[in-house]
Amino acid sequence: SLSQLRTQVTSIQEAISQFNANIATISDLHARSLNALSEQESESNASRLAELTNATRALSNEISRRIKALQTPVSGISRNDAEIRKNRITLVHGKFVEALQRYQTVEQQYRQRYRDRVERQFKIVKPEATPEEVSAVVNDTEGSANGIFLQAISSSNRYGESRQAYREVQERHQDIQRIEHTLAELAQLFNDMATLIEQQQEKVDNIETRAAEVNTDTKRGTEQVGIAVGHARSARRKRWICFWLTVVIILAAVGIGVGV
Numbered sequence: 001s002l003s004q005l006r007t008q009v010t011s012i013q014e015a016i017s018q019f020n021a022n023i024a025t026i027s028d029l030h031a032r033s034l035n036a037l038s039e040q041e042s043e044s045n046a047s048r049l050a051e052l053t054n055a056t057r058a059l060s061n062e063i064s065r066r067i068k069a070l071q072t073p074v075s076g077i078s079r080n081d082a083e084i085r086k087n088r089i090t091l092v093h094g095k096f097v098e099a100l101q102r103y104q105t106v107e108q109q110y111r112q113r114y115r116d117r118v119e120r121q122f123k124i125v126k127p128e129a130t131p132e133e134v135s136a137v138v139n140d141t142e143g144s145a146n147g148i149f150l151q152a153i154s155s156s157n158r159y160g161e162s163r164q165a166y167r168e169v170q171e172r173h174q175d176i177q178r179i180e181h182t183l184a185e186l187a188q189l190f191n192d193m194a195t196l197i198e199q200q201q202e203k204v205d206n207i208e209t210r211a212a213e214v215n216t217d218t219k220r221g222t223e224q225v226g227i228a229v230g231h232a233r234s235a236r237r238k239r240w241i242c243f244w245l246t247v248v249i250i251l252a253a254v255g256i257g258v259g260v
Contacts (some may be wrong), residue, residue, distance in 0.1 A: 005085060008070060009092050015063050016095050022056040023103045030110040033175065034117060042171060053178060056103075057185060063096055064189055068196060090197065097193050104186045111179045114172045115139075121165040121172075126152035140173065 029049040036042035070089050077085070115138050122137045123129055129137075133148055152162070 002081060002084060005070070005088060008066070009088050012063060012066050012092050013095065015059065015066070016092070016099050019056065019059050019063060019096075019099050020102065022052060022059065023099065023106055026052055026056065026103075027106045027110070030106070030113075030175075034110075034113060039167075042168075046171065046174070049175075050178065053182060057182070060100070060103075060185075060189060064192055067093055067096060067193075071196065093193060093197055097190070100186055100189055100193070104183065107179045107182050107186070111176055111183075114175050114179070118169050118172045118176075121169050122152070124165045125162045137169070 026049065029045055029052065033042060033045040033049065036045055067089070070085075070092075074081075074085070118138050119134055122134060126133070129152070137148055150166075
């Protein structure tokens with residue numbers, strides 16, 4: 001019923017509000033991670049960020065599942081109720097997509113900031129690094145560019161600072177990997193939501209088509225009834241005419257008989 005739908009939509013909207021709150025906290029933890037002054041603080045932020053990212057992933061999947069569940073066909077629904085269902089589902093769908101876009105923007109922004117940090121740390125170790133070397137280190141999330149960094153450290157006269165820069169680069173690469181994973185999941189959710197809204201529109205179109213067919217059939221039925229009524233009236237008229245003709249003929253015959 002529409003009452004049940006309203007309750008479900010309200011519950012999903014509350015979950016989306018929590019999802020948005022998680023995004024804000026994730027953004028704050030990213031900022032804290034970039035500004036961490038100690039290794040302990042950095043590890044603490046990384047742990048909290050990983051935990052919240054996992055919780056937010058689970059929440060987004062749950063919201064997606066619940067929105068999909070709203071698509072369950074409802075039998076015997078009127079065209080007006082179908083339109084109301086469509087509007088409410090579209091509303092909650094739109095709010096979720098907005099939240100996903102917000103999350104995507106946050107992750108993309110911090111992915112770039114982490115990359116910028118990696119570049120700066122590498123240039124601390126090797127100020128004369130070529131653009132190719134910088135690109136190899138910045139875009140390396142599999143450890144294949146470690147040789148470049150370690151070679152730069154071995155030739156640097158600031159060994160302690162270079163080792164610290166190397167540790168931070170490794171941490172940033174882990175952050176970037178986590179963000180890449182999140183962005184891939186968000187892309188899949190976007191695809192799911194796009195497919196969902198297309199399916200919803202198809203269902204509404206089918207309902208409207210059936211309603212139009214019913215209206216057409218009803219109109220045709222009314223026309224047929226009208227034709228039948230007309231035929232019945234015409235038949236009654238003819239019967240009355242025949243009746244009165246018969247009466248006239250009988251009276252005429254009686255009159256002739258009396259005259260004779």
